[in-house]
Amino acid sequence: MKPSHVCSLFAVVCSSAVSAESYVIGVEKLAFAPHYSIDAQGLYQGFARELFDLFAKTSGVELSYKVLPVEQLLPALLSGQVDFKYPDSETWAQEQKAGKSLSYSQGVVEYVDGVLVAPQRHGQPIEQITRLAMVNGWTPWGYQERINAGQIELTYSDDLRQMIRQALKKDTDGAYFNVVVATHYLDNIRARPGALIFDAQLPHNRGSFKLSTLKHAAFMQRFDRFLLDEQRAIAELKGRYRVEANLDSEHIGVEQWKLDFLERQKTREAGGS
Template identity: 60%
Template sequence: MKLRIIGWLSAGLLYTNCALAQTYVVGVEEQSFQPHYWQDEKGEYRGFAREVLDLFAREAGIELRYQAMPISQLTRHLLNGGVDFKYPDSPHWGQDVKQGKGIVYSQALVDYVDGVLVEPSRLGKGVERLQRLALVDGWTPGGYQVRIAAGQTQLIRSGDLRQMLRLAMRDEADGAYYNVVVATYYLDNIRARPGALVFDPALPHSRGSFHLSSVRQPQLLQRFDQFLSAHAGAIAALKERYGVEANLNSEYLGMEQWKVDFLKRQKEKHKP
């Protein structure tokens, strides 16, 4: 009888702890941005970002619910309390809307490079040859504002990544501006056209980081920063597995992996 009572008490405590777990809503982008994040066929949020945030939730003893919405709505929901957190975010995005609104940001979770992908025959031809630049709606091409204002580069907008890359591959644009890792992943793994477009490091490009942001939960954001530091090894392993920073700080950025492996082997052979 005593063992049965103890079992009931243990089950009751477990149920109470689960029931008391606080739930927070993370506003996420309603788009496929592989390998960083995407929604699967059932609408479930997946990817590197989900794994990191779920790991934090387990460590913190909380529950996170992911609410996908159009990118244009995310900041508004963050500011009006519709969501507790926004991911991804950056203090450099939308400063005119965010100024004075009390948004706080976590440490950088993952780094990225946005730049122009071109057909291999156009590689290294210079910015003067970039007269038609394909762009997904909502994106701003860093480093090209002066040329755009002067009429030297015309923007050709499209609804999504697939349409934008197709413009460049069909020579309807001289290049396509996007997150280099995401665009390369799409060409290699989804479009099955590896090497059809390649990153041109000689053209203007920008570097940045994705952060978790909040207005309502600054203290929990501090705990997230502590989590990032304490679990740096586990997060680095997730980055490696998903390839979210693949060759980000090397000369191989934007190349197909087989070519990277080949070039690395060649370098090893020719070492003195």
């Protein structure tokens, strides 16, 4: 090969490297496993990280993650400091987004936010909820009318750990949070499985986490196509991280062996009646 050809090939390779698409996803500095969390080195990890890494690999783009406190994340998106925000939803922070033309992906993962109570309180009517534990920044959908009427008092905590401790001490009648995340924390970190359980009879909110952007609407179409084309791989990721564990069940987030035990118990009780 002639030297000129070598130089031309080198120029093409360099040009491709320089022109590779590169984007920054703004993510929450929050312990929100199994969806996502930040490790001791400050690196983003969990289901969401693996999902976005898979998208980068299959689409040929370069993605980096900018970890920010939750309250700084939306301003960073609106000011152009990051290209995308995750998670997001059309229903969140609507006042801050007023006048901004944000684009959203299809739902990445489904979630349920609701009240977790002590097992002995399960099934009690909403009138029995007079004090509700919350993490700062959360909105207790379905409870606002009773809060405004002074029938429910909110007790705020800085994080999930503090809120769960408060609820376990019975300082409150229940704790409002993402059900899968709270259950994961109780099972795997606090080592108190079943100490608080989701009460599906109380008001709760269903939705989906989405990717949002202010400037890259065309990119979002590619991401939506990825969600469709890679359904099998994404379903495997969801199953491994249990981010949608039993969302259509009263036992949201409960591990399968516990469900099997409850089913056997129910069968024995039916046989003895």
